Amino acid sequence: MNKNTLQNLINDKKFTLIKDKINNMNIPDIAELLEELDSSSALLIFRLLNKKIAAKVFTYVSRDNQERLLLLFNEDELNQLTDKLFLDEKVDLLEEMPSNVVKRILKTTDESERKIINQFLKYPKDSAGSLMTIEFIDLKKELTVSESLERIKKLGYHRETIYTTYVITNTRILEGIVELKELVLENDNKNIENIMNKNVIYVNTHDDQEYVASIFRKYDLLSIPVVDNEKRLVGIITVDDIMDVIELENTEDIHKMAAIEPSHTNYLNESIFDLAKRRIVWLLVLMISATFTGIILSNYEDTLESVVALTFFIPMLMDTGGNAGSQASTLIIRSITLGEIEFKDIFKVISKEFGVSFIVGIILAVLNFLRIHFIQGYSVKISLTVTTTLLLTIMLAKIVGGILPLLAKKAKLDPALMASPLVTTIVDTFSLIVYFRIATLILKL
Amino acid sequence: MNKNTLQNLINDKKFTLIKDKINNMNIPDIAELLEELDSSSALLIFRLLNKKIAAKVFTYVSRDNQERLLLLFNEDELNQLTDKLFLDEKVDLLEEMPSNVVKRILKTTDESERKIINQFLKYPKDSAGSLMTIEFIDLKKELTVSESLERIKKLGYHRETIYTTYVITNTRILEGIVELKELVLENDNKNIENIMNKNVIYVNTHDDQEYVASIFRKYDLLSIPVVDNEKRLVGIITVDDIMDVIELENTEDIHKMAAIEPSHTNYLNESIFDLAKRRIVWLLVLMISATFTGIILSNYEDTLESVVALTFFIPMLMDTGGNAGSQASTLIIRSITLGEIEFKDIFKVISKEFGVSFIVGIILAVLNFLRIHFIQGYSVKISLTVTTTLLLTIMLAKIVGGILPLLAKKAKLDPALMASPLVTTIVDTFSLIVYFRIATLILKL
Helix, strand or coil: CCHHHHHHHHHCCCHHHHHHHHCCCCHHHHHHHHHHCCHHHHHHHHHHCCHHHHHHHHHHCCHHHHHHHHHHCCHHHHHHHHHHCCHHHHHHHHHHCCHHHHHHHHHCCCHHHHHHHHHHHHCCCCEHHHHCECCCCEECCCCEHHHHHHHHHHHHHHCCCCCEEEEECCCCEEEEEEEHHHHHHCCCCCEHHHHCECCCCCEECCCEHHHHHHHHHHHCCCEEEEECCCCEEEEEEEHHHHHHHHHHHHHHHHHHHCCCCCCCCCHHHCCHHHHHHHHHHHHHHHHHHHHHHHHHHHHCHHHHHHCCHHHHCHHHHHHHHHHHHHHHHHHHHHHHHCCCCCHHHHHHHHHHHHHHHHHHHHHHHHHHHHHHHHHCCCCHHHHHHHHHHHHHHHHHHHHHHHHHHHHHHHCCCCHHHHCHHHHHHHHHHHHHHHHHHHHHHHCCC | CCHHHHHHHHHCCCHHHHHHHHCCCCHHHHHHHHHHCCHHHHHHHHHHCCHHHHHHHHHHCCHHHHHHHHHHCCHHHHHHHHHHCCHHHHHHHHHHCCHHHHHHHHHCCCHHHHHHHHHHHHCCCCEHHHHCECCCCEECCCCEHHHHHHHHHHHHHHCCCCCEEEEECCCCEEEEEEEHHHHHHCCCCCEHHHHCECCCCCEECCCEHHHHHHHHHHHCCCEEEEECCCCEEEEEEEHHHHHHHHHHHHHHHHHHHCCCCCCCCCHHHCCHHHHHHHHHHHHHHHHHHHHHHHHHHHHCHHHHHHCCHHHHCHHHHHHHHHHHHHHHHHHHHHHHHCCCCCHHHHHHHHHHHHHHHHHHHHHHHHHHHHHHHHHCCCCHHHHHHHHHHHHHHHHHHHHHHHHHHHHHHHCCCCHHHCCHHHHHHHHHHHHHHHHHHHHHHHCCC
């Protein structure tokens, strides 16, 4: 059903038909429809949804529309909604809503739950603790397979996943995991102890979400247990949440590589002022760095005055150097992110970039020489000055582009910051110095 | 266990101990160890693994080491390995191995399997068909819950996932899906027909993997059914394969945005010649485009000769324009990838970029004027020429950077190609024209 069909049904007041239709749609599709409706229609649709579906739909609605809906809900509706949310969803909501909404939500929770929520809010942003949910199924190793299946049947409806269950001691220390697959396929009277996997892969509440995502990828997990410093099981993280983390982390990296402060807000929803704020700082820093190029040029004022033609090649040299450097830095940054390259590989990177830049540089330099000398008719000396600088600039750019991200990693900075913009600025400065050195040498100025 | 401990145990010939230890490790960790060992040790370890674990480990080993191991295997070992592999894993292997290895593998398969394999090999690269596996569990809607669980118990060990089962008609048309969760939690004598979800989300064998990944993200799926043009169920794709696709697609985008031909080979394993080949084409194209800047400059030779100072600011203007443009294009490219922006939003993007670039441009221009005029002591006229150009360049860069990816999308090109390098080259050319126009106007040259 699309927005127009739905709007027509609303106008015709065919509520029973709407109710029947929307409750049979997929959750994310209902959420998408809600986003497109005006507030009163959205509220109407929301009221026509079964309570359980409504809560799920709510978690798929964008932050802005969540806030809009919450302000329209009466106390009863708010109670019903928060009652159906998983704890991690409730915490996410509290973190993102303005204080008036937060107060209304907190009123719907009892004291014991408020305690747990407060603890969740204390976990660092982007940590495993802030990502996890506490609605998982725990087992004891003394149970049999059929007893375990009974327990799962009893608890299952209120748990985010039942596909992995966690075996813990009386003091909640994590001892093993059992896949539901094994419980279903194994003999009913076997003991959990004999089928559980003791070699558990787990993360700590304070681990960064990027690390958690890398563990999911490496071990092809559907969920992972989260433990505290005493290895007590406190929560689990499921793969659907990790898929979102992976996309967010990729977005962050891509933004940083283009010298933008990362943000998770949808571009179209972000204000012009906020967008400007995310860009101005780096533009300013890079612009100030770029003024060095002006200082270098003014030092060679006499050279430029006597051979104006030298100026003509500056943009081409700078562009090519910038592109060559950004190719290298991008490859290395991505390889670091994927865990393929570490700091100890720095000499391999340097030798590779040396080889690559020499091949690429020679080809571009020769082609340029042909063009500058034979087609454009500049003297051999000028052509040689430009092409030698081109070769050296490309080599310098690729080596600098290869090294900087690794140095950043070593210094515990984000390698993504050492991308195209910064590398270009650095390479520009050096390539100008090289250019005029060579010019002075070859042209005997 | 790390490489050195293992190597010592191998040297001491403590094979029983090794066997015990490695068979209790996690699969990806065993694969990682194998990667670090020399061929004969790797083969030895591989022989000490249980057959089932060995096959799983093999799928985690890198392409190069897979080839190395396959060449060392005798016929028996090869048979045992391919027997344990899932069909999609076998197909992947056949696609990647050189022909002598392929021949040996094909010898181990019977004719009916070879038929299926051949069909798989026909699916386009990066399509849902080439990603899927045929080892899933299908049910009929007439079955009861307990009959279905029986069927799962019977088939489960040879299926990639049992967490989602697929309900099909006698002609294999997909009718619904049932989560194992529901089977476990529901009443034993209920009919599948009454608990299956008929609103099935599925993809076609020819759908692109990027589209499949976006569906997984949107609906938080653990697996998705793949159907042919008659909606007959032919396979499924599981979330672990999709996580790999997401990372590969991100890597591709990031590489393209830095003007590199994308590749899935580990940087350290790629030859210098291959690395150079992936970079040279774009560098060449961009360098040729950049020569326009030289032509423009030579047209203004007289202006440059009379006011050499104008040259000093060219690199700063070009760098800032490039950075401003790449910020805009990066934001838009990423938003397109995430499905947040479409071509129809182009006017919203233009108006946003207009606003953002005006704010950012004014701030940078004012700061630059202060520096150029008051600190560096250039005349008001020169300072005005530079700063007006700066403002116009930033505005042009951000609007061009915002529009180009959307136009590419409309023209069914990859928006990621309209990133920093191309935008920079275009903006450079235009900003030089603007610079000299303004200079002629203000300086009355």
